[in-house]
Amino acid sequence: MKLDLDRCTGCKLCQLVCSVVNFGENNPKKAGIRVVSRLFTDARYDVVVCDQCGVCIDACPVGAISMEDDVVRIDPDMCTNCGVCVETCPNGALFSHPDVDYPIKCVACGECARLCPRGVLDALADVRKVAS
Amino acid sequence: MREMHGYAGTILRVNLSTGTVSREPLAEDLVSDYIGGRGFGAHFVYREVPPGADPLGPGNKLVVAAGPFSGVFLPSGAKTNFSAKSPATGLYGDSNIGGHLAGELKYAGYDAIIVEGRAPVPSYLFIEDDKVEVRPCEKLWGMGAIKTEKALKDELGDEFQIATIGPAGENGVVFASVNHDIGRQAGRCGMGAVMGSKNLKAIAVRGTKSVPVADMAGLRKVADEMFSALAANPALKVWQDQGLAQVTTWSNSIGALPTRNFRQNFYENAEALSGERMRSDIHVRDKACFACPMATGKYCRARYRGETVFLEGPEYETTALIGSNCALGSIEEVAYANYMCDELGLDTISGGSAVAFTMECFERGIITKEDTGGIEARFGSLDAFVEIVKLIAARKGIGEPLSRGVRAAAAAWGGGSEDFAIQVKGLEWSGYESRGAPSMMLAYMTCDIGAHHNRAWSITHDIAVGRNVIDGKAAKVIELQHVRPLFDCLGVCRLQWVELGLPLEYYARLYPAVTGRQDTWDDLLVKSERIWNLVRAFGVRERADFGRADDQPPRRFYTEPVPDGPLARSRITREDLDRLLDEYYDLRGWDRNGRPTAKTLERLGLGDVAAELLAMGRIS
Numbered sequence: 225m226k227l228d229l230d231r232c233t234g235c236k237l238c239q240l241v242c243s244v245v246n247f248g249e250n251n252p253k254k255a256g257i258r259v260v261s262r263l264f265t266d267a268r269y270d271v272v273v274c275d276q277c278g279v280c281i282d283a284c285p286v287g288a289i290s291m292e293d294d295v296v297r298i299d300p301d302m303c304t305n306c307g308v309c310v311e312t313c314p315n316g317a318l319f320s321h322p323d324v325d326y327p328i329k330c331v332a333c334g335e336c337a338r339l340c341p342r343g344v345l346d347a348l349a350d351v352r353k354v355a356s
Numbered sequence: 357m358r359e360m361h362g363y364a365g366t367i368l369r370v371n372l373s374t375g376t377v378s379r380e381p382l383a384e385d386l387v388s389d390y391i392g393g394r395g396f397g398a399h400f401v402y403r404e405v406p407p408g409a410d411p412l413g414p415g416n417k418l419v420v421a422a423g424p425f426s427g428v429f430l431p432s433g434a435k436t437n438f439s440a441k442s443p444a445t446g447l448y449g450d451s452n453i454g455g456h457l458a459g460e461l462k463y464a465g466y467d468a469i470i471v472e473g474r475a476p477v478p479s480y481l482f483i484e485d486d487k488v489e490v491r492p493c494e495k496l497w498g499m500g501a502i503k504t505e506k507a508l509k510d511e512l513g514d515e516f517q518i519a520t521i522g523p524a525g526e527n528g529v530v531f532a533s534v535n536h537d538i539g540r541q542a543g544r545c546g547m548g549a550v551m552g553s554k555n556l557k558a559i560a561v562r563g564t565k566s567v568p569v570a571d572m573a574g575l576r577k578v579a580d581e582m583f584s585a586l587a588a589n590p591a592l593k594v595w596q597d598q599g600l601a602q603v604t605t606w607s608n609s610i611g612a613l614p615t616r617n618f619r620q621n622f623y624e625n626a627e628a629l630s631g632e633r634m635r636s637d638i639h640v641r642d643k644a645c646f647a648c649p650m651a652t653g654k655y656c657r658a659r660y661r662g663e664t665v666f667l668e669g670p671e672y673e674t675t676a677l678i679g680s681n682c683a684l685g686s687i688e689e690v691a692y693a694n695y696m697c698d699e700l701g702l703d704t705i706s707g708g709s710a711v712a713f714t715m716e717c718f719e720r721g722i723i724t725k726e727d728t729g730g731i732e733a734r735f736g737s738l739d740a741f742v743e744i745v746k747l748i749a750a751r752k753g754i755g756e757p758l759s760r761g762v763r764a765a766a767a768a769w770g771g772g773s774e775d776f777a778i779q780v781k782g783l784e785w786s787g788y789e790s791r792g793a794p795s796m797m798l799a800y801m802t803c804d805i806g807a808h809h810n811r812a813w814s815i816t817h818d819i820a821v822g823r824n825v826i827d828g829k830a831a832k833v834i835e836l837q838h839v840r841p842l843f844d845c846l847g848v849c850r851l852q853w854v855e856l857g858l859p860l861e862y863y864a865r866l867y868p869a870v871t872g873r874q875d876t877w878d879d880l881l882v883k884s885e886r887i888w889n890l891v892r893a894f895g896v897r898e899r900a901d902f903g904r905a906d907d908q909p910p911r912r913f914y915t916e917p918v919p920d921g922p923l924a925r926s927r928i929t930r931e932d933l934d935r936l937l938d939e940y941y942d943l944r945g946w947d948r949n950g951r952p953t954a955k956t957l958e959r960l961g962l963g964d965v966a967a968e969l970l971a972m973g974r975i976s
Contacts, residue, residue: 231642233641233642233643233644233651233653234643234644235644235645235646235647235648235649235651236456236646236647237647237648237649240429240646240647241429243566244429244572244576247566248572249566249567249568250427250428250429250566250567250568250569251463251564251565251566251567252459252463253463253515253563253564254564254566260514261514263538263641263643263655263666264506264509264538267640267641267655267666268641269641321564322564323564323565339583341583341586341587341596341644341648341649341651342596342642342651
């Protein structure tokens with residue numbers, strides 16, 4: 225999966241809309257995507273988001289993570305919030321939040337890709353296409 | 357406690373003298389009367405800063421406030437407002453900042469921070485949700501504003517949003533800025549000096565909470581329409597490419613670009629400072645405020661004497677006041693000068709104006725190389741610019757009078773220099789020379805914080821209805837003075853409306869969806885008028901002689917015709933200015949000395965303010 229990071233402006237609309245669509249809240253920390261500023265060191269932004277690689281599926285000690293239609297999903301009912309998947313994820317793309325008792329990750333809903341003003345996240349929209 | 361939609365619901369009060377941190381529930385009448393942001397600032401500064409308080413003393417208060425739209429799902433709810441009694445004007449002052457701070461403050465659980473007193477040692481305010489600490493930071497004192505932000509991000513992490521001051525703020529320069537997100541500034545009115553006077557080097561915030569809204573489905577519908585309208589706008593791309601730097605060429609073409617300390621309004625070398633040159637010569641990366649499709653921030657690189665620096669900018673105001681107004685030769689020179697101001701923590705508008713004023717005084721022989729310590733302070737010299745701003749930030753040599761603003765420097769240097777000290781109320785004039793734009797001139801004269809363009813940017817109205825027309829222009833200025841500051845109350849950027857034509861109707865629809873309140877846009881405009889009058893009342897209460905004399909432009913603008921450019925020979929007369937002011941005061945319900953009448957204050961729900969000022973014999 226290739227994100228067009230050269231076009232990212234760091235606006236974080238992706239984080240905001242993720243929380244709105246998936247939690248019904250205005251809260252960019254409650255999101256399955258992160259924009260990280262590397263302006264001071266590399267004069268650019270990074271976007272951290274799940275590429276549905278599935279490494280976490282085998283890592284989960286209680287079998288709460290599975291692949292459905294090419295999208296890695298965490299079952300909140302089975303998840304014990306042990307944090308192993310968060311530690312294991314090669315992309316650092318699973319996020320803990322104090323008010324949510326399971327890690328938050330991208331579910332490929334595509335809303336961030338739809339709204340991104342620069343088309344940085346078009347690759348995420350493709351995942352959704354595969355998923356649906 | 358009832359959840360207050362659109363708000364975090366809590367005011368954080370920090371007394372730096374005692375180290376006390378307290379939390380106050382957001383009062384219903386504060387929200388219904390003053391909305392947020394600038395409105396909260398005006399309320400607390402009027403109610404809590406006693407008349408006669410030293411702006412740089414512990415009795416002044418700094419109010420940092422987001423608005424109900426801040427951090428909410430809509431385009432660019434990114435504005436944080438800083439209010440205090442201004443050391444530049446001695447009146448109420450405020451300035452706002454984009455970036456990512458406003459939402460973060462609300463996610464941490466606070467709509468506003470009221471900072472009181474003075475810390476015993478250099479400190480910064482640490483806020484992470486419910487954890488609030490005043491932390492000593494002697495190591496950061498003296499450090500540049502951007503370097504300070506980097507140091508704190510390295511220590512705390514990228515998710516902290518940080519506002520800092522530079523050496524100018526520490527040293528009490530009256531136009532010291534508050535800096536955030538590398539290159540965003542609350543530059544006006546010396547809010548950075550107020551922070552410095554409190555020994556407050558920085559405010560660092562991170563929050564994980566949600567901002568509740570009344571009608572999420574309704575909000576999503578309006579916001580989606582707004583984002584779609586912006587995406588479909590063919591003008592969006594030039595804003596994404598050049599940001600506000602594109603304004604320079606236009607401003608020059610209409611005879612509004614401040615040039616050589618506002619003697620001219622046309623710069624023969626403007627092409628070298630254009631948005632196109634910014635993009636082609638120094639641009640590195642586009643950089644946006646929170647949830648903003650425009651991304652007018654331009655991360656740039658500048659080289660000077662073997663040093664390479666990175667900065668955000670320059671945008672239009674900086675290019676106007678540092679570039680053409682000091683007659684610099686290239687956008688890269690402007691960028692380096694911008695970088696110096698950012699690190700020192702100086703407002704580029706007032707800073708550019710102070711240097712241009714110095715250059716004119718030098719070229720006229722009012723000050724000499726003996727005064728400047730050897731600096732050849734001539735227009736066009738970046739070397740001189742750099743040396744002068746260093747002296748200003750350190751308040752040494754000529755930098756000492758300049759650090760108190762051009763009005764004070766003119767008083768110190770004399771020689772008729774007050775005629776071309778380009779300021780109103782002690783605040784330096786921003787980027788629109790207005791001899792050929794009467795409504796814009798009136799907007800600067802009557803702007804509540806001093807000569808700033810943002811309250812009523814009416815120059816397009818002058819162009820639309822006639823550059824020489826006087827009649828009717830006061831009404832337009834008043835209309836804009838109510839509409840535009842509403843954005844600063846709501847905590848949202850206004851560029852999407854001003855520059856990309858997003859209809860105000862969208863914002864009127866957002867308000868009930870976010871807050872659950874049924875106020876119409878007209879109702880909100882009444883609140884904005886209330887705030888405008890409260891700010892005016894602050895000045896009336898502060899000084900027995902406050903009034904019409906405080907609303908005057910420098911003599912240059914009504915005694916010297918424009919020398920060249922598209923508006924060559926045009927001028928505005930003293931009589932024109934008086935007609936504009938008379939009409940303005942009459943329409944506002946103020947007396948001809950520019951003081952609100954008791955009746956006007958009472959109409960706006962400010963009966964207690966009217967009673968206070970009546971008892972003082974200040975109004976009738």
